[in-house]
Amino acid sequence: MPQIQIPSPLRQYSGKQASVAVPATTVGEALAVLVTQHPDLKRHLYTEEGKLRAFVNVYVNDEDMRYLQKEATALNDGDTISIVPSIAGGCC
Amino acid sequence: MATLTEAKPDAALSNDEILRYSRHLIMPEVGMEGQQKLKAAKVLCIGAGGLGSPLALYLTAAGVGTLGIVDFDVVDYTNLQRQIIHSTDDVGRKKLDSASDKLKAINPYLNLRPFDMKLTSANALDLFREFDIVADGTDNFPTRYLVNDACVLTGKPNVYGSIFRFEGQASVFATEEGPCYRCLYPEPPPPGLVPSCAEGGVLGILPGLIGVIQATETIKLILGQGDSLAGRLLLVDALGMKFRELKLRKNPDCPVCGTHRTITQLIDYDQFCGIRGQEEPAGNDIPAISVEELKKKLDAKADVFILDVREPHEYQICNLKGYLIPVGDLPKRVNELDSSREIVAHCKMGGRSAKAVNFLRRAGFTKVYNLTGGITAWAERIDPKMPKY
Secondary structure: OOEEEOOHHHHOOOOOOOEEEOOOOEHHHHHHHHHHHOHHHHHHHEOOOOOEOOOEEEEEOOEEHHHOOHHHOEOOOOOEEEEEEOOOOOOO | OOOOOOOOHHHOOOHHHHHHOHHHHOOOOOHHHHHHHHHHOEEEEEOOOOOHHHHHHHHHHHOOOEEEEEOOOEOOHHHOOOOOOOOHHHOOOEHHHHHHHHHHHHOOOOEEEEEOOOOOOOOHHHHHHOOOEEEEOOOOHHHHHHHHHHHHHHOOOEEEEEEEEOEEEEEEEOOOOOOOHHHHOOOOOOOOOOOOHHHHOEOOOHHHHHHHHHHHHHHHHHHOOOOOOEOEEEEEEOOOOEEEEEEOOOOOOOOOOOOOOOOOOOOOHHHHHOOOOOOOOOOOOOOEEOHHHHHHHHHOOOOEEEEEOOOHHHHHHOOOOOEEOOHHHHHHHHHHOOOOOEEEEEOOOOHHHHHHHHHHHHOOOOOEEEEOOHHHHHHHHOOOOOOOO
């Protein structure tokens, strides 16, 4: 099953899990399964209009899905989806 | 990789410098030519904090000739867990003064250019033009976008690093061919959705790891050696001790470096990012109570229910003997609260409890108030024995 990597700022909304296995054949499906399993994640990943937020990037393995087929990108067993939100800290 | 600085005759090394840099000079990848490039190089470091500490220390030790540092902050006790350029004795001093002492002690050949100011849209372009490379060690989104855009507009590489809790990111943006920060993240998160380090915490070692990666990339750019992180985003997970990298592409639709540019000068970045308070979302319309008023009520044995919306590990540091429900759990645990009682909600600074008060008011609670300034204000003004964190 494809795995979704949850970055630490969002783990508080995924039951503290760092990685979630999702039965899905496309990226869009995988994210839909994820937010169904963990509804608190939804508002952090999607806008109220249901669009993926602009500061959340989704990678399939090491490729940005924006440069693949976006949410329609097909998934294979063993693929890793990474959610990479922007972080600002440098802690001045 | 293109070399940024050419070795100049005036960058010739003295015998003392040759001795100092001997471990560089005997490596063919650096050698005399590389060391002279380092000496001729001008690097601007934004911030002398967590990332800026290792950056400035290593660049100085390595023999970078001119180092600019922009910072207007003062050293405080909470900095010392990670900002290793500052010492306990420096608390209360300007970070620039503290950093200058350490850097000059490490390398007297350094031409240090301290800039005691906030980087703004008004001063960034002129400042960046005086340097070859900019290393971004800032801690907030408006400055991140400002640094990026100013680097693109002046054609200076942006050596980027960012940290949160146990994770870090590093890359090199705004090289001639490579993507910029906006190609990766066209927009910042709305204020309040992503916690800052002050709210979320950060492992003290993490800025060390990421700052040293930034210093490494800076030195490689100067030397023109190796493969830079341009076009790659390095993700560091210190808990799993995993280093991964993702491909970055130049976005043809990028508003600042794409083919149809809409940003051709610096903008108002506070407005662009939504002004981000320390922890406080604009809370003027949220019913609030001061720590003094709460103290009076408690002394008078009034019926006040204190609701602590922090996390359990914060409760262990200090507490007001309140009832603990972390703000994230409030929706599913709201039935534990009695809406007929007067409730005072608090967190560390007042930000999370403002959200809690908002939520409870919408849920029909009418006698719920936010403790202004949180338990930090209580420790400062009511109980000086209480630890602050």
